[in-house]
Amino acid sequence: MERSEIFDKVKEVLVDALAVDEDEVTPEATLIGDLGAESIDILDISFQLEKAFGFKIAQGELFPEGVAQDPQYVQDGKVTANGLALLRERLPHFDFSAIESDPSVANIRQIFTVDALVNFCEQKLQAA
Amino acid sequence: MRWMWIDRVVELVPRQKMVAIKQVSMAEEHLHDHFAGSASRPAMPVMPACFIVEGMAQTAGILVGHAEGFKEKVVLAKVSRAELDLDARPGDTIRYTAEIEQFSAVGASTRGLVELISWGGDGPGNPRVLGRIDLMFSHLDNNMGGEKYPEENFVFSESFATLLSLSGIEAPAFG
Structure with missing residues (x-):
């Protein structure tokens, strides 16, 4: 499947799950900051991606869970170097450069972009 | 006593489907205010839409809870869609x-159909x-x-527990 086709499907899912306009769904838009996603929307998005693409998403596979409370990843409100390396390995669809430049834990939400979802779906489809 | 918005479960297919009914009654006080008559308009008692949504939330919530033996704390997390096109009046049955559309360790999504059965002299009419x-739903x-x-x-x-027991469905002791 072409990347543009994947993007269109992801866009359709986000428009439905988050009740946003199509033109708001740009590759660089962040799910929480720009599109107003809340935690339950993440589950809704996962369910809808499974339906749209026909693959299964395991818990924690698409988005990191419990990272902020886990000292393996975060200490003193910052993502540790070791934590960042682990996240990169676990979640290869995210662009972690925002955390590299500012490791504040609040910055994690910056990596949840539409583009990351497209990367995720592309990688899942390639692996299938 | 929790405010229940369904009276009986009439069908349960575990992990798949549940059907419940509610009889709308003039004895429900909120119907006296929703909507009360005025000098220019007669009273129009209709079931408030929010309670119809809650009725579906209880139906779907029990279905989702039953799937894991009511061990999970199942809470309504999102109303993905709610379209209600008819009014339910005292004497009507809401079905x-x-x-369950999708189910995971984290939660579940459900699809729901609400039907209205009005009663006449010949008995119940066709569901509309x-x-x-x-x-x-989220598993808390x-x-x-x-x-x-x-x-x-x-x-x-x-x-x-009372509702399920009245409906002939086995359930563990709650609370």
């Missing part, structure tokens, strides 16, 4: 059919589509934020 309500103890909640299952209370 809720909820189906009142609306559709799709919901998302498995929430993505990692937050902790009390051990006791405060969601499925005694009222639910």
Whole structure:
């Protein structure tokens, strides 16, 4: 499947799950900051991606869970170097450069972009 | 006693589908105010839409809770869609059919059909589509934020146990 086709499907899912306009769904838009996603929307998005693409998403596979409370990843409100390396390995669809430049834990939400979802779906489809 | 918005479960296919009914009654006080008559308009008692949504949430919530033996704290997390096109009046029966669309350790999504059955001299009329309500439920103890909640299952209370027992459905002791 072409990347543009994947993007269109992801866009359709986000428009439905988050009740946003199509033109708001740009590759660089962040799910929480720009599109107003809340935690339950993440589950809704996962369910809808499974339906749209026909693959299964395991818990924690698409988005990191419990990272902020886990000292393996975060200490003193910052993502540790070791934590960042682990996240990169676990979640290869995210662009972690925002955390590299500012490791504040609040910055994690910056990596949840539409583009990351497209990367995720592309990688899942390639692996299938 | 929790405010119950369904009277009986009439069909349960575990992990798939549940059907419940509610008889709308003039004895429900909120119908006296929704909507009360005025000098220019006669009273128009109709079931408030929010309670119809809650009726579906209870139907679908029990279905989702039953899937894991009511061990999970199942809470309504999102109304994905709610379209209600008809009014339910005292004497009508509302029939809720909820189906699990997707289910995971974190929660579930359900699709729901709401039907209206009006009664006449010959008995119940044919069901008409009142609306559709799709919901998302979260399993609280498995929430993505990692937050902790009390051990006791405060969601499925005694009222639910009574409802299930009246409907002939086996359920563990709640509360």
